[in-house]
Amino acid sequence: MLRVTRFVIFVLFSIRMLMCKKHREYIEEAIEMAADNAVNFTGGPFGAIIVKDGKVIGKGANQVTTSKDPTAHAEIVAIRDACKNTDHFKLEGAVIYASCEPCPMCLSAIYWARIEKIYYAAKSDDAAEAGFDDSFIYREINLPNEKRSIPAEKLPSQIATKPFKEWIRMENKIEY
Ligand SMILES: [Zn+2]
Numbered sequence: 001m002l003r004v005t006r007f008v009i010f011v012l013f014s015i016r017m018l019m020c021k022k023h024r025e026y027i028e029e030a031i032e033m034a035a036d037n038a039v040n041f042t043g044g045p046f047g048a049i050i051v052k053d054g055k056v057i058g059k060g061a062n063q064v065t066t067s068k069d070p071t072a073h074a075e076i077v078a079i080r081d082a083c084k085n086t087d088h089f090k091l092e093g094a095v096i097y098a099s100c101e102p103c104p105m106c107l108s109a110i111y112w113a114r115i116e117k118i119y120y121a122a123k124s125d126d127a128a129e130a131g132f133d134d135s136f137i138y139r140e141i142n143l144p145n146e147k148r149s150i151p152a153e154k155l156p157s158q159i160a161t162k163p164f165k166e167w168i169r170m171e172n173k174i175e176y
Helices: 002-039 074-086 104-112 124-129 135-142 162-169
Strands: 047-052 055-061 094-100 117-122
Touching: 002 047, 002 055, 002 074, 002 094, 002 117, 047 074, 055 074, 074 094, 074 104, 094 124, 104 135
Parallel strands: 094 117
Antiparallel strands: 047 055, 047 094
16 A cells, blocks of 8 residues: 555656656746847747647747737737647637746737636746836726726717627627
């Protein structure tokens, strides 16, 4: 009985060590992608890797300045790559390794993509020190619309909810 218990502990410990090694490999690859991106002038110092069932299904480095796209953060680029590679708009069962804690936009995209877990290396405070401060966006989210620095104003329209009525009415739609 004791030998069986020892064997089970050994197997569990080995699996855990293997998992840790994999975590380190993936997160360090994301970090290296981020650093390479910075020194090659191909975008901001951010990288991300998406893994599912032990396989890399998507990768991305920040491309904001090169692709002239303010939404081309590393996580978004990686999500687009993973969705293209898997030919699906949901990444259920996948995890993301990000060189830095995701900003509010990327965090939202990760939720929309149904990614199961986020592993990150640098904290948002570290990014803020390098000039990438997203804490103000987190603060803005908590403010009522009229108090935000970018005003959001509701315009009156008789047909405001028409798209939703059409959506609800439609059968056989692809829900997400
Ligand atoms: Zn982001």
